[in-house]
Amino acid sequence: MAPPDLSNEEIRRYSRHLIMPEVGMGGQRRLKQGSVLLIGTGGLGSPLALYLAAAGVGHIGLVDFDVVDESNLQRQIVHGTSTVGLAKTESARRRLHDLNPLVEVTTYETPITSANALDLMRPYDIIIDGTDNFPTRYLTNDAAVMLGKPNVYGSIFRFEGQVTVFSPKDGGPCYRCLYPEPPPPGLVPSCAEGGVLGVLPGVIGTLQATEAIKLLTGIGEPLIGRLLLYDALEMRFRELKLRRNVNCPVCGDHPTVTELIDYEQFCGIVPEVQTLSSQYEITPVELAALLETPERPFLLDVRNSYEVEIASIEGTDLLIPVDQLAEQINKLDSSVEIVVYCRSGARSGQAVEMLKAAGFRKVKNMVGGVLRWSDEVDPTMAKY
């Protein structure tokens, strides 16, 4: 099908593209004809959505089930103070409509799952992975490979980012060629646990947007078979070679994974109740009551020292960051009741598992961490 013509309004709006011969009328019409599905409307999805809409990509799909939170605004620039509390898809749709009412935006306020991924992706030319967890990254990869669509990949951690284009149909590798298996849960911290420099997803997301625009217009050298690494602290870009693995279970010569699987299970994620029984848990309200009694437990904080400066529970007995717990375990007395806490309850859950494995029996995880303590016990405590 020939790309659609541009209206005079579109010619005015896109004139800075049109006067470059590499894009020109032909390229701009291909952008108008093009469609992109953004998985995630967060740190990476924000600059992606803004630049793709501004560039005149005809149809943009947004998949997200999250709600805009104040702590998102340090980096998720498609959202704003006025849309805190709103669904991210709707918040982004409003901003994109203001930026460029000439592009069509479709929102899907749902998590992407093995049941809906293929249907969500099918209408789009390009898939962009801006998610924040391993199960969704493997799901996005596998579904894109099965549909023969390019997957513009970006991921970030603290000060570091990775970008590439996975496109086995063009002879390139897929995500599973790069990383055949996910890390076990808990070994690689997420941005929520590890933090992220706010401007970092801006850099990585705009690189992804650049690749999507190149793919749609057919110009330049796509980032297929190359992994671009960015280190913001060193201010250094590096490039590594990526190859398609002929034995890859998804994109290899004889694929063994031909339909979408249970990606939570693939990534070793099991429902929390199975990993931690309630005898090893305590709620913030229960702990607060217990701290008032003479039998108060020993309170162990497993966060990092810079987090203590932000917020801390009064009466904390000891701080041992979770990654130093194994070395400093001798500082703890297994005969006393110990309650462990962190920001959200994830690291303290790991710490409790570690202590249980070391023979501690009177140890409990404060579920929900400082965040829930702030909600249920002490609203003056800062949430971060």
Place this chain on the structure above:
Amino acid sequence: MAITITIPTALRQYAGNNATVALEADTVGALLHGLIEQYPTLGKHIFDSGKLRSFVNVYVGDEDIRYLQGEATPLKDGETVSIIPAIAGGR
């Protein structure tokens, strides 16, 4: 033979907060074992029961050691070896 190892952000806390470490070694395997001898807590993040973890890639220059000779890949003086683990952040 001095080889430079680049340590990714996620693992720097286990390597004395260094972005790079210089060591002498003839092969990738010897280099990585020398590294974890120096920084023992790094070990479990790179190896699992003696094998390189499948979400940790190792490159000599810009080439993945899976397409060279794995841990037996020989190293030349002045080469850079990069440890690149999977990261998933996007929000």
